[in-house]
Amino acid sequence: MIVFPNCKINLGLHITRRRDDGFHDLETVFYPLPVTDALEVISAPVLTFNSSGIAVPGDAADNLCIRAFRLLQQDYPQLQPVAIHLHKHIPIGAGLGGGSSDAAFMLKALSSKFQLHLSEASLMDYAAQLGSDCPFFIPNRPCYATGRGEILTPLSLDLSTCSFLLVHPGIHVNTGWAFRQITPQTPAYALQEKIMEPVDTWKDVISNDFEQPVFREYPVLAAIKAAMYENGAIYAAMSGSGSAVVGIFPKNKIADIRWDASYLVYKVS
Template sequence: MIVFPNCKINLGLHITRKRPDGFHDLETVFYPLPVNDALEIIAHPSLQFASSGIPVPGEAADNLCIRAFHLLQRDFPQVQPVNIHLHKHIPIGAGLGGGSADAAFMLRLLNQKFQLGLSDTVLADYAAQLGSDCPFFIYNRPCYATGRGEIMDPIDLDLSGYSFVLVHPGIHVNTGWAFKQLTPQAPAYALREKIQSPVATWRGLITNDFEAPVFSAYPVLAGIKEQLYAAGALYAAMSGSGSAVVGIFPKNKIADILWDASYRVFTIR
């Protein structure tokens, strides 16, 4: 069985308070985009994991796909060992949620293969144990997210009438460092209200709290954002804590941009 975990972007991101447990509350809008990994499982006498494409850091035993397997097997003994192959295409550490997508799609795969009959709500509860934004990929539709990012409320947001450019310059932004640069503050108006405005009005309205400190530390990211605007983007912003930057353009109206050869650039028309 094979599936193709997709990425997400953040449309707006506000850190609203630091919680007693040390985590932060936030608000954001998650939006899925078709930049995909490939994840395949087949029955095997023992649990195995291999990857190709972009190198996956860390030990195989710590991979989120393996952790997802053990999470379900703990409660459902009928989940038997599988051979897992992950082809990594979504940039790692880019704010695009690739690892979280792989984990969530692994849960969905196991649910289907072993006929566990788990609802999306139950799968999302398992996914939340693997990462704050993992539950989004169970629903995989535009959502307004609060809490640590795990509380999802689907919203009516259709951007199929636009084109997208995602640019990842290969910079890795440490998420822990990025959070330490912020002073949590609730915005005057909820992002859920702002996101209903026309896309052409989002510039300066839909903001990401991480941009100020991250752009200060990595000016090249601010330059990418400005290049996207200069090329005709209606809206451009960093996704998550970075370092991917996304531009939203009128449908099929993307000017040619000469990017650095080391950048990974994805165009979604």
């Protein structure tokens, strides 16, 4: 079985409260894009994980795909071992949710492969145990997210008349550091309402709280965003806590911008 976990972008992101459990409450809009990894799951004598493409850091035994398998196996001991191969194409540590997507798609693949017939709600409950934005990739449709990112309200947001440019300059922004730079506050506008207005109204309204401290620390990210606007973007912003920057352009009108050769660049028409 092969599935193709896709990335997400954040459209607006506000940190609203520091919780007693050490996490933060936030609000954001998740929007899926078809930049994908490839995840293969086949029956095998023992549980294994290997990867290709962009290097996946850390111990393979702690990979989210392995953790997803073991999480389901606790409740479904009949799950037989599988060999997992992940071809990594979504940049890691970019604010695009690639690891979370891999974990969520692993849950869905296992449910299908072993005929567990898990409901969407059940899969989302499992996904929430793996990461704050993992549940989004179960329904995998535009959502307004609150809580830690796991409380999802579907949105009828359709950006099919737009094209997207994702640029990742290889910078890794430490998420814990980024959160420590933010003073939580009540947003100045209702994101859930403003996001439904035309995209060309977003530039001076819809914001990401992480941009100010992250751009101060990594000015190249601000320069990427500025270059997008200078070359015709309707809207541009950093996704999540970074460091991918997303530009939204009129359909099939992404500018041919000359980026540093080391940057990872993805176009979605």
